[in-house]
Amino acid sequence: MAVAAYALLVSLTHVLDDVHYRAQLRRLHVDIKRIESLQEGVNFLLEFLEVNHRSKSKKVGNLWRQISEVSLEVEEIFDFHVVSQLQKDSQEESSDMGAGSFNEDLDTMIQKINNIKSELSTVEEVVEDIPVGKQTRASVPAGGTSTAVSSVGKNAIVGLEEHVIKIKGELARYDGNLQIIPIVGMGGIGKTTLAKKVYEDKYAVDRFDVRIWITISQEYSVNEILQGLINDGKVERHCGNSDGPGEVLRKKLYGRRYLIVMDDIWTVQAWDDLRRFFPDNGNGSRIIVTTRLSQVADSLGSHDPYPMIFLDPNTSWSLFCQTVFAEEDCPHQELEQSGRKIVKNCRGLPLQIAVIGGLLAKSGMTTEYWESVAENVSAFGNASDGEHCLNILLLSYNNLPIYLKPCFLYMRSFREDAKIDVSYLIRVWVDQGFITIKEDKSLEELAKEYVNDLLDRNLLFVRDRDLGTEEILSCGIHDLLRDLCISESKKENFLCTPREQEIRPQSEERVCFLCSVSVTETRNFLALDVIPPSAWHCNPPVCGHCKVTYSHIKGLRFVKVMDKDGVAHDSLVQHTKLCYVSVSMHNPPKFISPSTLHLLWNLQSLIFKESEMVVLPSEIWELPQLRVIECKCVVFPKPPHAHVKEKDCFVLRNLQHLTWARNFELTGEILNGVPNLKELQIKYDKRMRESDTCLCNLARLQKLETLSVKNTLQNIGFPNSLKLLALMRCRIPWSGMSMVGSLPNLEFLGLFNTAEGSEWNPAEGEFLRLRLLAIVGSDLVHWGADQDHYPVLENLLLLNLPSLEEIPSGVGDIATLHKIVLRNCSKSAVDSACLILEEQRSVGNDILEIDVSDNSDYEVEDFDEDEDED
Structure with missing residues (x-):
């Protein structure tokens, strides 16, 4: 129950933050001091949970359950009162009357949280005395034969032969210094079995004077491990002297060639606690370490980690x-x-x-x-x-910090063997409210760190990387670990509020309005509606799975946001707790005027998957929680006219991702309304292409990291914060690239049918941090460049450059360059690439690769769409 309570509390912090913000702007009628009192109470409970979540006390477990129930109740109260006030405001009715009951309900919630705090104070001392895990036992094979290895299948060594040969090669390699060889991989991948096979190999038996096997679990005692090693190593005669067990072991190993296997290390600290007792005798001693954590393996230092992968x-x-x-x-x-x-x-x-x-x-x-x-x-x-x-894999789960556990358990929602888009995963974790708020980092940055942490722990695995940037595009979770997520979710009573909805075109087939699965039943899900019953014929249908999953939800307020030709459909109904709405409709949805979109006050992600163009209503500016707007083509409205005192009321302070904004007018009022935008994709049709759209004002977006601009002839103002820039059909002469090259943080540059002219001579001091350069479609003939112009370039992509005579030979001397890709380029350019490779091989550069093809199947988005689109 601790994980469920923690997840609900973190989600509640986001709700409280939004309500507090709206109240400060006087967009909600509620006492701010009561909100702050609730925030204080919730933060106290969070801190208590972070410290004591491993407690197995029955009394504490009951308190976790109470915290979950109260958190859900508080969210429900906020949803009821906020929606009621927003609805009255939109109908130009006074919402002051509801402030009294709102404050009364808050008082009740504050008292409930204070009661839980009082109960926690009575068990705090007991909680602190509860052990967080089993004590680690040192298991040392008597007589040098390991008995501390996995008992699963004595014959489970198939597929390890090649690995054994490689590890044995490291044991025999001529290097007298003590070497640490980390073997890293997820639980159950075969790390221990491989280490056992090497440990018991005749070569190891003959080569090493002393062999010791140590199994270390998450909670360990250094003295217990050392004493076990000494006893099983038959050095009892030394135990009576004044030296401690560590010194006894060090003396035993001194001057002898030894092989030690440290199996299942969880922290760098465990290694640091023991390493000083293993002397470097300069005689080829080796230590093999197995771990599930890539970060631990990387920290050992003396040897590259040896990765274990799935069997073919x-x-x-x-x-x-x-x-x-x-x-x-x-x-x-x-x-x-x-x-x-x-x-x-x-x-x-x-x-x-x-x-x-x-x-x-x-x-x-x-x-x-x-x-x-x-x-x-x-x-x-x-x-x-x-x-x-599962118990072995459960160790990995139990070892997670509590802030990672909700994210890991959420992986149960993906189907078996799913290819999970990392950007979607990050987005949905944020929308679910799993990510804690920190002042120095955005929620997306923290969520990305969470993904990397789970990858490092081998609880997720990488499926695809971007060829150019090496960014992880998709990941996966092994079915056994997914089963673990399911079983632990049931134990934890890990409940979620339905926060995602995919809207599809209405058809004769009835689908669940929460998950879009076909349903045969038409029973009402919940009775509480915002929409008058006369507005549509019945409550939206819900499948049996969702009825069970969300059976703890007492009520949802439905709202009709989008409608085609004024006709209401079940598929166009949302509830007010939604954070993620994905619309899959070929015909662009039309918003009712005035729109009720603002009643989706929790909305963070608004995605239009198939619509060619969407015109957003001005009410979009009343959603300060909104983080993502994504569409093939979206017309973004101007903010409503506001008085000077209300200028902060229409600021999308959390909006970070906007694609593709059509004919985006970069006026001061719009730019002031999106101050924290990090990713922007904009395009212009032929009516706006040469008009004054103020692209020079883009430089004002000082947090913008990713910018894509399509179809413009204007001068563009680039903020220094840019890390990725893609220009498509922007007609910029090569001489104008100096402005781009001067961007201090630019790492990725894509020029798609943009750069004009036959000659490019970059200047020194430009592109100092550029890691990837892609030139797609150009009349470039002469390119004057060498290693000084792109000092840290890693990937060079040249596509559809029929006139390019050659790649400058100096490019091959860039120390960081490891790949050049050519598609549909001139023969002379290809020949120059081959010559560069030959020259680099002659000087011992085995890193550089050349990838050449005459077809255009390279995965690059088609940016050559109709220039005359309108």
């Missing part, structure tokens, strides 16, 4: 057969089809293959049973022996 299909099948039959292949032809299906569903994770194989080895070899296992590998893998598999 053939190796997975071999491992499966070894585990089930102790043979290289399946001896029962009738079982092979279902067996291969089982292996495929294990997704290459050795531990799960071994667990499922162990179950099948003990079962009857019947086709029916194997087919039933194949239908639900996860269910069988989580039973009996399979519990061992």
Whole structure:
């Protein structure tokens, strides 16, 4: 319950922040001091949870439950009163009358939180005495033989032969200094099995005078580990002297060649606590460390981490057969089809293959049973022996800081083997309210750090990276870990408010208005409506899954925001707690005038996936929580006229992402209304292309990091904060690139049918931080450049440059350059690239790669759309 309580409290901090902001601007009638009192109470509970969330006390568990219930109740009260006041304001009715009841409800909530605080103070002393985890035991193999390794399958070494050879090579490598060899990978990937195989290999037995195996868990005692090592190492005769156990061990190892395996390290501190007892004898001693955490592996220093990856299909099948039959292949032809299906569903994770194989080895070899296992590998893998598999992975979950646990548990919402877009994942974590507010970083920056943290812990894995920027584009979660998310969510009672909705075109098929799945029932979900019953024929339908998932929700206020030709449809109904709305409609939706969009007061992401053009209503300026507006083409309105005292009322202080804004008029009032914009994509049609659209004013957006401009002939003002710039059909002469090159933070530059002229001679002192340069479509013939012009360039992409005579040879001397991609370029340019590669190979540069093709299948967005669009 601690994770559920924590997630709901963090979400509540965002609601309180928004209400406080609106109240300060006098857009809500509520006592600010009461809001601040609530904020103080919520922050206290958050701090208490962060310190004591591992407590297993039944009394504390009941308090976590109370916190969850109160958090949901507070959010419901805010939604009721805020929507009521906003609705009255839009109908030009006085909302002052509702302030009294609003304040009374807040008093009740403040008292409930104070009661919880009082109860927490009575158990605080007990909570502090509760152990946060099992004490780590040192397990040292007697007589130098390891007994402290995974018990899953004695034959589970298939697919490790190549790894064993590589690690043995590191043991034998001529380097007298003590070397630390980290093996890193997710739980169950085979790290311990590989280390065991190397540890017990005859070469290691013969080469090393002393071999010691240490298993270290999350909570460990240095003295306990050291004493266990000394005793099992048969050095008891030294234990009676005045030296401590660490010094005894150090003396034992001094002058001898030793191999130590430190299995399952969780922190750099664990290594630091023990490393001083391992002397560097200059004789080729080695320490192998296994860890799930890439950050820990990177910190060990003396050796690049050795990564463990998923098994390929053939190796997975071999491992499966070894585990089930102790043979290289399946001896029962009738079982092979279902067996291969089982292996495929294990997704290459050795531990799960071994667990499922162990179950099948003990079962009857019947086709029916194997087919039933194949239908639900996860269910069988989580039973009996399979519990061992999940328990190992559970260590990774339990080791997470509490702020990461809601994000990890949310991964259950993705389907098995899903390819998860990282930008979407970041957005949805923010919209769900999982990310804590910090003054020095945006929510998106923090969410990105959370993604990287889960990747470092091998709880997620990378699927795709951007070829140019190396940014992670998509990730995945192994099915076994997804099962863990599901089981832990149930234990935690990890409840969520429905905050996402995908709106699709109305059809004869009824779909759930929350998840868009087809439904056959038409029963009402909840009774409380903002829309009068006469406005549409019935409440929107909800599928059975959502009714169960959100059964704890007592009421939702529905609002009709978008409508085509004034006709209401179920598919165009939202509820006021929504944070993420995605609209999938070919015909551009029309907003009712005046719009009720502002009643979606929690809205943070507004996405139009298929609409060619959307004209937003002026009420968009009344959504200070809004962070993302995304569309193929969106007409952004001017802010409503406001008096001087109300100038801050129409500021989208959280808006960070706006695409593609059509004919965006960069006037002072608009730019002042989006002060924290970080990503902007704008384009102009032929009516606006040569008009005064004030693009020079872009320099005022001092937090803008990503800018894409399409179809303009104007001079553009670039803010110094830019990191990524894409210019498309902007008709800038090569001589004008000096203005771009002078941007101090620019790392990625894309010129798409933009630069004009046959010659480019960049000046020194430009593009000092540029990592990627893409030139797509140009009449460039002569390019005068060398390593001084792009000193940190990593990737060079040249596409559709038929006139370019050559790539300057000096470009090859850029020390950081590792890839040049050419598509549809002249033969002489390709020849020059090959010559650069040849020259670099001759001086020992094995990093640089050349990728050449005559086709245009390289993944670049098609920016050559019709210039005459209107």
